Amino acid sequence: MSGSMAKTLRTVHKVITRGVEVTRSHSHSYAEQGLPDEALWSGFISYARTFVNLTHAHHDGEELLIFPFGQERMPDTSFDLLIAQHREIAALLDEMGTAVDEAEKNPATESLSLISRLAAQASEIWRTHIREEETIFSAERVNAVVTPEEQVKLMQQAAQHGMAHSGPDYLVAPFLLHNLEPEDRAYMAAEMPPIISQELVPVVWKDKWAPMKPFLLP
Numbered sequence: 001m002s003g004s005m006a007k008t009l010r011t012v013h014k015v016i017t018r019g020v021e022v023t024r025s026h027s028h029s030y031a032e033q034g035l036p037d038e039a040l041w042s043g044f045i046s047y048a049r050t051f052v053n054l055t056h057a058h059h060d061g062e063e064l065l066i067f068p069f070g071q072e073r074m075p076d077t078s079f080d081l082l083i084a085q086h087r088e089i090a091a092l093l094d095e096m097g098t099a100v101d102e103a104e105k106n107p108a109t110e111s112l113s114l115i116s117r118l119a120a121q122a123s124e125i126w127r128t129h130i131r132e133e134e135t136i137f138s139a140e141r142v143n144a145v146v147t148p149e150e151q152v153k154l155m156q157q158a159a160q161h162g163m164a165h166s167g168p169d170y171l172v173a174p175f176l177l178h179n180l181e182p183e184d185r186a187y188m189a190a191e192m193p194p195i196i197s198q199e200l201v202p203v204v205w206k207d208k209w210a211p212m213k214p215f216l217l218p
Contacts, residue, residue, distance in 0.1 A: 005151045006139035008191060011184050012058060013130045018179040019051035020126060022215050024119035031112035043211030045104045048115065050167055050175045052097045057165035059086045061158045069154055073145040077136055085129040092122040159191065170205035177201060178216035
């Protein structure tokens with residue numbers, strides 16, 4: 001595990017960036033063109049719910065672990081804007097989660113249109129948010145005040161928190177890996193225990209996350 005704070009944050013951000021776009025585009029197309037077959041619908045619901053839960057957990061982990069650590073090491077840096085953006089995104093995610101639950105119980109174009117609109121709003125704030133955050137936690141700034149060993153420890157804690165609060169491991173781990181292009185996926189896999197990336201995701205859990213595959217990168 002490299003534990004690079006800057007690179008790990010950027011990589012997780014790429015997962016969420018793709019997640020919100022896939023959720024937005026497919027909910028929009030289903031609202032416009034009609035519902036897919038049952039298997040694809042099940043996969044979409046799992047994908048959208050995992051996106052919502054993982055994004056919530058990522059932000060919670062930042063506020064619990066990463067921002068306080070950053071404030072300690074970079075006392076002249078304000079995290080107020082980032083936290084305010086988290087609140088805006090969280091409100092949209094809460095609405096989206098409710099809409100996903102409703103769509104699962106009662107598939108209808110109204111729920112899908114709402115999911116699409118909420119994802120579009122969240123995406124707009126999200127893109128501004130990660131530009132700000134990745135500037136604060138650039139490799140240059142972080143490496144100047146945080147040792148490699150401290151970065152490894154902090155990223156391990158953040159990963160454990162994220163996995164514990166994002167939903168079923170058998171959906172979260174493939175979501176993290178397969179919303180990334182090969183180079184970034186290899187980095188993310190190296191950040192995970194080998195049993196997860198090499199055995200559980202491709203073998204033991206493959207049938208459990210198979211319905212999400214059409215929404216993931218091969």
